[in-house]
Amino acid sequence: MGLLSFFSKYVAAYTVKKQNQWASRPIESQHTVFMDLLEGAKNTVFGKDHGFEEIVTYEDFKARVPIRDYEDLRPYIDRVVAGEKDILWKGKPVYFAKTSGTTSGAKYIPLTKESIPNHINGARNMLLNYMHETGNYDFVSRKLIFLSGSPTLEKKNGIFTGRLSGIVNHHVPEYLRRNQLPSYETNCIEDWETKLDKIVEETTPEDMSLISGIPPWVQMYFDRLQEKHGGKKIKDIFPNFSVFVWGGVNFEPYRTKLYQSIGKKVDTLETYPASEGFFAYQDSQTAEGLLLNVKSGIFFEFIPTEEYFNENPTRLSIGEVKLGVNYALIVNNNAGLWGYSIGDTVKFVSKKPYRVIVTGRIKHFISAFGEHVIGEEVEKAMKAAIDQYPETELREFTVAPNVSQDEGQSSHQWFIDFAQKPADMPAFAKVLDEKLQQLNVYYQDLIVGNILRPLEIVSLKEGAFQEYMKSEGKLGGQNKVPRLSNDRKIADALMAYALEG
Structure with missing residues (x-):
């Protein structure tokens, strides 16, 4: 076991212990987040407009803060993008995660110094849970590939702006960055097919142990690798490949083809990230669903999907949800999103701890x-x-x-x-x-x-x-x-x- 693997063993045990503490007290954890959010935004323009100083309970909050999507919140976001401070959250964002919009063109989702740890620690904690449960610590000492967007950032009114995956790339811990592929230069290539060929070139001679990305794009990577290696299975190209991290889509439709390309079964880890937050992650190889990140700067609300388009839909906090019901996911976070509908639907499969599966998009x-x-x-x-x-x-x-x-x-x-x-x-x-x-x-x-x-x-x-x-x-x-x-x-x-x- 290498030094990094040895160190990871103790960090994993500590992280899982801390996680179990907040996961076993979800209602208390969410209440703490709720009160911290109100305190952090009470002196902002949004906080004053909605009387945060007078909010004591969740019922107070629901009475004052309506459900909004990006277009509804845009008058505030446009002021943040224009460079004003103390609008949705104290100060100014550190980044904008730029995403493709619908009616509004590009969307700019703020990330603050308080919200960035949510994005970084969620992925970290998932890997540490995996290590602690399986005893597979060795993979961190080998090469890790993250198929993601370009880390190139532009500035918009003095605030760095880019794709979420590119922003997160700048915060990969140094102990992992040494083994991270593709190189920064290759990751900055915008044309996907050109980038893919370069990734194949860079990774072919390496000892890859973890591969991360959206399944259809990972399959494209596997196809290119197999073309270069005369149809060899991925397991023969990368004998120590043991962990596949994915998110963004349902894995099942791609499972057969991916495993056929790999030539063996590997452990998989599912993530639930978005520009608005790292909501949940797979904390076990044996339990169904993803552990909801209930103490990481996000206060969650849930609307039964059949009520979503009603004028006054039912809004529920974590302690009020039921198993097996489809809910639209609503977030309030320390980047300044309030009553924000991200458009996803989820279903709870466990309450001890609270685990969800992603069931679709409210508008899909x-x-x-x-x-x-x-x-x-x-x-x-x-x-x-x-x-x-x-x-x-x-x-x-x-x-x-x-x-x-x-x-x-x-x-x-x-x-x-x-x-x-x-x-x-x-x-x-x-x-x-x-x-x-x-x-x-x-x-x-x-x-x-x-x-x-x-x-x-x-x-x-x-x-x-x-x-x-x-x-x-x-x-x-x-x-x-x-x-x-x-x-x-x-x-x-x-x-x-x-x-x-």
């Missing part, structure tokens, strides 16, 4: 016919079909409605890039459809009532999604294709890549 659904199918349902349906046809390998897929003027001819279209097609495509589609009916009674009613016909699979040419993302200027990095859409924008673009027959 199909309800063209009143069915309100969500991401969790299409991914469970896909898993059921692959379980029955295990030869199937996917690169990527998305789902969209296909509205026909002819009665009973409308359907859902599943656009799929197969690395290996199922042996019986009609039977595969039948399993998909039947499972989706089991999961969503409204969809089932529409099928039974002949309002919808069973789903249609549109097989796409290899690399279709990559080409689509490239055409949108979103190839690589932290970008991902929505799992489903309620319109035809993506679907119509993907039709150009459909295979005949």
Whole structure:
């Protein structure tokens, strides 16, 4: 065991002990965060506008602070971006995490000196939990690769601005930076395909032990490695590769293809990061779900998804949630986001401690016919079909409605890039459809009532999604294709890549 591995053993034990203390007292932990946030922002413009000085309880807070998305909070954020201080949080942000918006173009999410530890420590604590539970300390002494956005930062009114993954790259601890790949120069390459070739070149001769990234982009990296090495499995290129860290999408649709490329099973660790905070992380190889980060500068709220679009939806704190219910996630944090809807939906799978799974996006659904199918349902349906046809390998897929003027001819279209097609495509589609009916009674009613016909699979040419993302200027990095859409924008673009027959 190397010196770094030896040191990690003791740090891991201490970190897990401290974590267990706050995780075992979630309501108290959240109350402490809540009061600290009010104190930190009471003298800001937002705090004065919303009477933070007079807020004593969560009920007071809900009465004064409405739910907002980026557009709703934008009048305050624009003042922060313009360089004003003490607007949403005391002082000025240290960074802006720049993300692609919807109606507003680019979004600028503030990161403050108080909020940065949340982003850094969440990932650190996840790795330390893994070490403590499994006894695998050796991987930190070998090379670690993080497939992320460029760390190049620009300045906006004196505040460093860039992608979250690039910002975080500047805060990687020195003891890990020595083993980190790709190099800073390579990481700064903006063109994804050029960058990928350079990453393959840099990592090929190295002793890689941990690989981190969004699964579809990691698969692209594996494909390039195998091309360079005559089809060798990743385990033969990197014999000590043992840990795969991922986040941003559901892993299941990619699992078969990734493990086929690797050639062996490796331990996986899931993260739940966003520009607005590092919300949760996998703290165990045996327990379901991700540990909610209840004492890290974020006060969480939860809205039952069926009430989200109501004028006055129910808002719940951590002690009021139920297991197995889909909630829209709302955050209040020490970067100055208040009653902020990040657009994600989660479901609690444990209360001792509080663990969640990410079930989708509140605005990513199909309800063209009143069915309100969500991401969790299409991914469970896909898993059921692959379980029955295990030869199937996917690169990527998305789902969209296909509205026909002819009665009973409308359907859902599943656009799929197969690395290996199922042996019986009609039977595969039948399993998909039947499972989706089991999961969503409204969809089932529409099928039974002949309002919808069973789903249609549109097989796409290899690399279709990559080409689509490239055409949108979103190839690589932290970008991902929505799992489903309620319109035809993506679907119509993907039709150009459909295979005949």
